[in-house]
Amino acid sequence: MSKRKKFIFTSVALTLGFLLVQLVEDQYRLLGISGLTVLSVVLFSWSLKDGLGRNATLYSLILPPMFTIGVGLFWFLLPSSMFTRVPVLIFYWLGVYSLCLTSNIFTVAAIRTIALARAAKGVGFVLTLITSFLVFDAIFSIKADIFLHVASVMFVSFLLFVQGFWSSDLSKEFRLEINALSGVSAYLVGQIAAILYFWPVTVVVGSIFITAAIYIFLGLGQSYIEDRLFRQTVKDYVMLGVLVFSAMLFVTRWGG
Numbered sequence: 001m002s003k004r005k006k007f008i009f010t011s012v013a014l015t016l017g018f019l020l021v022q023l024v025e026d027q028y029r030l031l032g033i034s035g036l037t038v039l040s041v042v043l044f045s046w047s048l049k050d051g052l053g054r055n056a057t058l059y060s061l062i063l064p065p066m067f068t069i070g071v072g073l074f075w076f077l078l079p080s081s082m083f084t085r086v087p088v089l090i091f092y093w094l095g096v097y098s099l100c101l102t103s104n105i106f107t108v109a110a111i112r113t114i115a116l117a118r119a120a121k122g123v124g125f126v127l128t129l130i131t132s133f134l135v136f137d138a139i140f141s142i143k144a145d146i147f148l149h150v151a152s153v154m155f156v157s158f159l160l161f162v163q164g165f166w167s168s169d170l171s172k173e174f175r176l177e178i179n180a181l182s183g184v185s186a187y188l189v190g191q192i193a194a195i196l197y198f199w200p201v202t203v204v205v206g207s208i209f210i211t212a213a214i215y216i217f218l219g220l221g222q223s224y225i226e227d228r229l230f231r232q233t234v235k236d237y238v239m240l241g242v243l244v245f246s247a248m249l250f251v252t253r254w255g256g
Contacts, residue, residue: 006047007100014040014068015093022075022085033072037065040096047100051107055172060103062163063124063131066156067095070134077141095130098123110170117170124167125218128160132214137207146197153210154190160214161185161221168222181224185217200253212244 001009017039021032044064051057071092105120139152161182169178192213196206216237223229 003047003050003104007097007104010043010047010100011093011097013043014096015089018068018072018092019089021072029076033069036072037068040064040068044100044103048103048107051104051111053172055110056166056169056174056178057107057110057172059163059166060106062159063127064096064099064103066135066159067099067127067131068092070131070138071095073138074134077137095127099127102127106167106170110172121167121222125164125222128164128218129211129215132156132160133207133211136210137203140203140206140210146194149197150190150194153193154186157189157214158182158186161218164218165221165225168225178225181221185221188217189213201248201251202253205248205251209244209248212241216241 014036017036021029021036024032041061041064044061045052048060052060071088075088102120102124105114105116106124108114109117109120135156136153139149139156143149144152162178165178165181169175189210193210196209199206201209220229220234220237223233
């Protein structure tokens, strides 16, 4: 079977699985999403097996299951209606197929230079931000105690940063620099999440602000890895952070 047929099969199979999960009773849906997440790892491993190895190319398997978890948990927050289910299914299918293409490009680019690598990095960056918002929206909605809340945000952030930074490096070796940069970035995002835990913001606003933090740290980290971290680049990201923070202050409901 050709790679393209594998990608089509993977995206269709996961989308049908996602549809079946929504048809089961509510108490079993979380278990169904967990099973679908595992299935996404299996199918992506099968689809990308030609480029995968016991090396850093395994980072390409991080985003697909996280995207599945994000869309699956976000589904719980939506009203049960055909007007929401059909668009979400289409969105999930497009996301999975896009992940198949970008992950394939990453694994190939880790072996040899290809022209599509830069375009794939852009698509991967956007999919990382989408996944970030969906997962963090679910985490903020759960409203767990602060320690579990911050730990969850840091864990998810670390995974997102690892695969995001690797997509700029595309080395087959596990690099300590990538892990260290991911750890520091995830720690900083975790501290922001701790502050927002006591901040009177809505779930959506909090999720958007954390996603903006991911955007800033991921963008700065990728620029650093690619030796493009110029003073103007830092200024642009800092200015964006100030604008997002100002907007959050404006929409915060002070005084309960």
